[in-house]
Amino acid sequence: MKRNLNLNKVKVSRQTEIAPGVFVLSFPRPWDFSAGQVLGIGTHATDEARLYSIASGELDDEVDVLYSINPGGKLTPWLSKIVTGDNIWVSEPFGSFTGTDDPAWWIASGTGIAPFSAMFRSGLTAGKKLIHGGRDLNSFYFNKDFSGFFKEKYVRCCSRDSAEGIYDGRITKYLSELPQLPANEKYYLCGSAEMVVEVRDILIEKGIPFDNIISEIYF
Amino acid sequence: MPEIKEYLFGKTLAELTEIAGTLDLPKYTGGQLAYWLYKTDIDSFDGMTNVSKKTRNILAEHYDVGVQAPVNVQESTDGTKKYLFRAGSGKFIEAAYIPDGKRHTLCVSSQVGCKMGCLFCMTGKQGFQGHLTTGEILNQLRSIPERKEMTNVVYMGMGEPFDNLDAVMKSLEILTAEYGFAISVRKVTVSTIGIVPAMRVFLEKSKCNLAVSLHTPFDEERRRLMPIQNVYPLKDVVETIREFDIGKYRRVSFEYIMFKEVNDTRRHVNELARVLNKVKSRINLIRFHPIPGTPLLGSDEAAIADFQQALNDKGIVTTLRASRGQDIDAACGLLSTKELVKAQTLE
Ligand SMILES: Cc1cc2nc3c(=O)[nH]c(=O)nc-3n(C[C@H](O)[C@H](O)[C@H](O)COP(=O)(O)OP(=O)(O)OC[C@H]3O[C@@H](n4cnc5c(N)ncnc54)[C@H](O)[C@@H]3O)c2cc1C
Ligand code: SF4
Numbered sequence: 001m002k003r004n005l006n007l008n009k010v011k012v013s014r015q016t017e018i019a020p021g022v023f024v025l026s027f028p029r030p031w032d033f034s035a036g037q038v039l040g041i042g043t044h045a046t047d048e049a050r051l052y053s054i055a056s057g058e059l060d061d062e063v064d065v066l067y068s069i070n071p072g073g074k075l076t077p078w079l080s081k082i083v084t085g086d087n088i089w090v091s092e093p094f095g096s097f098t099g100t101d102d103p104a105w106w107i108a109s110g111t112g113i114a115p116f117s118a119m120f121r122s123g124l125t126a127g128k129k130l131i132h133g134g135r136d137l138n139s140f141y142f143n144k145d146f147s148g149f150f151k152e153k154y155v156r157c158c159s160r161d162s163a164e165g166i167y168d169g170r171i172t173k174y175l176s177e178l179p180q181l182p183a184n185e186k187y188y189l190c191g192s193a194e195m196v197v198e199v200r201d202i203l204i205e206k207g208i209p210f211d212n213i214i215s216e217i218y219f
Numbered sequence: 220m221p222e223i224k225e226y227l228f229g230k231t232l233a234e235l236t237e238i239a240g241t242l243d244l245p246k247y248t249g250g251q252l253a254y255w256l257y258k259t260d261i262d263s264f265d266g267m268t269n270v271s272k273k274t275r276n277i278l279a280e281h282y283d284v285g286v287q288a289p290v291n292v293q294e295s296t297d298g299t300k301k302y303l304f305r306a307g308s309g310k311f312i313e314a315a316y317i318p319d320g321k322r323h324t325l326c327v328s329s330q331v332g333c334k335m336g337c338l339f340c341m342t343g344k345q346g347f348q349g350h351l352t353t354g355e356i357l358n359q360l361r362s363i364p365e366r367k368e369m370t371n372v373v374y375m376g377m378g379e380p381f382d383n384l385d386a387v388m389k390s391l392e393i394l395t396a397e398y399g400f401a402i403s404v405r406k407v408t409v410s411t412i413g414i415v416p417a418m419r420v421f422l423e424k425s426k427c428n429l430a431v432s433l434h435t436p437f438d439e440e441r442r443r444l445m446p447i448q449n450v451y452p453l454k455d456v457v458e459t460i461r462e463f464d465i466g467k468y469r470r471v472s473f474e475y476i477m478f479k480e481v482n483d484t485r486r487h488v489n490e491l492a493r494v495l496n497k498v499k500s501r502i503n504l505i506r507f508h509p510i511p512g513t514p515l516l517g518s519d520e521a522a523i524a525d526f527q528q529a530l531n532d533k534g535i536v537t538t539l540r541a542s543r544g545q546d547i548d549a550a551c552g553l554l555s556t557k558e559l560v561k562a563q564t565l566e
Contacts, residue, residue, distance in 0.1 A: 005416065038450065048416065051450065096442065097449040193334040194346040196446065200338070201512050210338060210514045215446040219334035219347075219382060 005040040005049045007089035012082050013062060019138040021069045022111070023080055024055065025088075026062040033058065033093035035118035036216075040091035041065070043078055049091055050075045053114035053190070053216070055142075057121030063090075066114045066141060097190070097216040103127030104186040107171060107199055110134060112191025112218060117142050125149065127185075133157040133171035133195065140166075171195065175202050183207050190216040226285025227278070228256050228361070229354025231389060232398045242281065244274050252278075253398040257361075262286040285354050288362050289314075299544030302363055303556070306331050306355050310348050311556035312377055314359035315549040319541075324371040327359045328554065329387055330378025335412055337432075337445045339476060341510045341548075342377045345557040350383040356390040360400065372402060375410040375430070377554045381417035391425050404428075410474065412447045413456035422463045430503070431456055433473040435482040436490040444481075453494065460498055471500045476507050476552070477518035483526050492533040501536040508545055508553050 010027040017023050033039075035058050040049030056064035069076045082088060099119035106116040106128055113132050119125075120142075130150055134140055137158060146154045157167045157174045167174050172195075175181075187203055189196045196215045203213055227235065235256075236249030248270065255267045262284055264275040290311075291303040300316040315326040331348040333340070359376075360366055372394060374380045380387045387409065393399035394407055408428040411418055421429070433453065435441045442448035460471060473495070477483050491502070504527055507517035518526070523539060530537040543549070 095450050096438070096452065193336050193343075197336045197344055197346060200336070201344070204514050205512060210443055214442060214449075215336060216449055217334060217336050217446045 005042075005091040007040060007042045007045050007047060007049060007091055009045070009087050010090050012084060012086050012088055014084055015080075015082055017080075018066075018141060021080075022138075022141065023067055023069075025065045025067070025079065025082065026056075027088070027090070029056075029061060029063045031092055033063075034098040035122040035124060036095070036098035036115040037093040037118075038095045038097075039063075039065075039093050041075065041079065042089040043075065045089055047089060049089075053097075053112075053118065054093060055114040055117040055121075057118060057123075060121060064117075066111050066117070068111050095216075097188070097214065099124040099188075100186075101126055102186055103182075104129075104188055105181075106130045107175075107187060107189045108132050109171065109191030109195035110139065111141070112189075112195070112216070113141055115190055115216065116188070117145075120146065120149070129153045129155075131155045131157065131171055131174065133159070133191075135160045137161045137163055137166070172198050172202060175199060175206075178206075181206050181208060183209065183212070185212065187213045188215075189213065191218060193217045193219060224281060224283045226352075226354050227252060227282045228285035229352055229357055229389070229393070230256075231392055232396065238282070242277055244277060248274060250398065256284070256286075257357075257393060257399045260366075285358075286361055287358055293547040293549070295544040295547045295549060297543055297546075299547065299549050300363075300365075301544060301547050301549035301554075302359065303559075304355070304359060304362075306351055307349060311559045312351065312355070312359075313549070313554045313556060314363070314376055315544055315554070316363060316365050317543050318365075318368075319543075322370050323365060323368045324373060325360055325363075325365075325369050326373050326376045327356055328376035328378055329356055329374055329380040329383050331556070333378045334382060335379050335445070335447055337412065337447075339434075339444060339478070339507065339510070339513060339515055340552045341555040342552070344510065345377075345555045351378070351386060353386045353389040353393065356386060357393055357400075360394075369402070371406045371408075373408045373410065373430075375408075377556070379412055379414065380409050381411045381414040381421065384417045384420060388421065388424060391427055395427065404469070408470070408472075412445055413451050413453065414447070415451040415455050415459055418456070419459060422459070426469055428470040428472070429460070430472045430474055431460070433475050433491075433502075434478075436487060436494045440482065444478075457494060457498060460500075471498070473500060473502045474505060475502050476505045477523050477526065478507055479516040479518045479522070481515060483518040483522045485529065488526060488529040488533065491530065492535060495535060501538065502530055504537060504539045505552075506540075506542050508542065510553065 014026045042049040052065045055066040157171045162168045235252045239248035289302040293301045310331045312328040317324045332345040334347040337343045404426040410430040
């Protein structure tokens with residue numbers, strides 16, 4: 001009887017700690033996928049997999065996963081010890097939080113930036129605005145790529161630190177202060193339940209039809 | 220500060236027996252403990268009269284009983300009661316007791332808040348503050364005065380039960396086992412939005428009833444209402460149910476909250492009939508109780524009656540759930556302890 005996702009062995013090509021406790025893990029891409037999809041990762045073939053958004057582009061040779069360590073967690077402390085050549089077990093990609101060519105606002109907290117990184121690296125950038133919330137200045141993963149491309153359409157909201165060019169406060173504060181938001185564009189939200197629920201409430205209050213709000217929660 | 224000891228309430232018979240073994244107590248102590256914990260009202264070791272004094276002292280040295288009285292109760296004009304319980308420091312949960320003739324139902328919570336963010340749900344708006352332990356889930360039944368009258372238990376309170384799978388599965392064992400509360404599996408229903416891998420474990424290991432929050436058969440609409448649709452789409456949920464052919468062995472129902480001009484049209488009736496084709500199940504229609512800031516409205520009575528009739532005409536057994544406890548916010552989708560969590564954080 002099938003209890004878990006089907007997991008297959010892959011060899012890790014690289015793992016980099018890009019911020020304290022935050023890693024990008026890569027392995028050769030074994031399948032096609034749509035930017036925004038997730039995969040399951042386990043420590044062995046019959047493990048109860050945890051889910052991760054793919055952070056790399058649809059045509060990249062390697063699949064990148066961006067994750068942060070959950071100190072008491074089952075998977076991430078183990079995963080963080082993985083080095084080049086070690087095996088991990090991954091599922092095929094699935095999920096429908098996928099990008100389109102339409103104008104949209106991408107709104108992420110923490111590692112919730114991952115699906116937008118995949119969409120960005122897959123060329124789904126026309127008419128997009130990216131808002132990323134993080135606790136400290138190290139939380140803006142892939143910021144060099146994003147700022148070079150999006151310029152002023154890339155907004156970093158930092159709740160604990162302040163620096164030039166970075167909005168001082170949470171995403172919710174930033175959005176609440178905007179006088180108006182385009183009602184006919186799509187709003188993609190990804191990250192913690194708290195962020196998604198609060199941002200969705202603000203968008204609805206500002207007149208965005210709930211039909212235009214699509215969310216992925218990292219539960 | 221007094222030492223916090225582990226609780227015995229919420230342990231399975233196997234675990235109680237193991238504890239007895241570890242403490243060098245007679246093996247049958249496990250069975251005795253299960254009796255006092257799950258079949259009686261006593262809330263201290265002193266009351267366990269057929270357990271020797273020596274054994275009681277040894278147990279009290281290492282464990283607490285762990286039964287906790289509710290901290291508040293509100294009563295609706297229709298007899299529904301909403302009980303408030305503490306669940307760890309600064310955290311609270313609610314359970315709703317719904318009397319209805321001979322049927323007495325307790326709606327229990329499985330988490331403090333919820334991570335799933337369904338657009339129409341007050342608990343979803345609260346965010347997530349923690350999982351309940353097995354003991355905290357069962358305590359909602361054990362510590363209320365109506366406990367002995369209870370005929371049905373539904374896991375439809377705060378939280379997504381399958382996001383707290385281990386504690387929920389253990390609570391189901393104790394709820395339905397002869398050594399535990401001995402409630403028939405036919406009288407226990409677990410409600411889920413459809414976390415497929417955990418649902419599979421439940422289907423394999425438990426015989427209790429399953430209720431799935433459906434709310435619209437269309438993918439695009441469902442993912443606007445329920446973010447989980449992006450990860451585990453309804454199609455996969457229904458396929459899993461088909462695979463287990465569960466309608467044969469237990470009751471499976473689909474919950475359907477009626478939203479005005481969102482999911483109450485003929486188009487939805489037709490698609491529901493298509494999606495649920497050959498799944499032995501029923502649909503429970505639920506009136507929407509609007510929550511603050513929601514963009515959704517409840518369907519009007521005529522639309523609900525029409526919808527119910529149209530589904531019945533298609534051969535899908537469809538019932539309309541009576542709204543209960545609305546005046547005390549105990550009705551479906553209204554449970555929330557957000558204000559209390561906030562108040563405690565500020566203290
Ligand atoms: C759609 C989705 C996409 C995600 N994408 C990312 C991402 O890109 N980057 C990132 O850092 N995190 C992501 N997460 C979170 C990630 O899946 C893990 O929850 C997190 O990394 C912690 O895992 P852990 O095993 O270390 O912690 P744990 O505390 O052991 O587990 C955390 C979560 O695993 C789930 N879980 C618990 N028990 C079981 C079980 N028996 N079987 C299956 N699942 C169980 C629960 O949801 C729990 O909250 C995503 C989550 C979801 C739902
Ligand atoms: S409906 Fe259930 S799963 Fe959805 S947010 Fe509310 S409690 Fe959570």
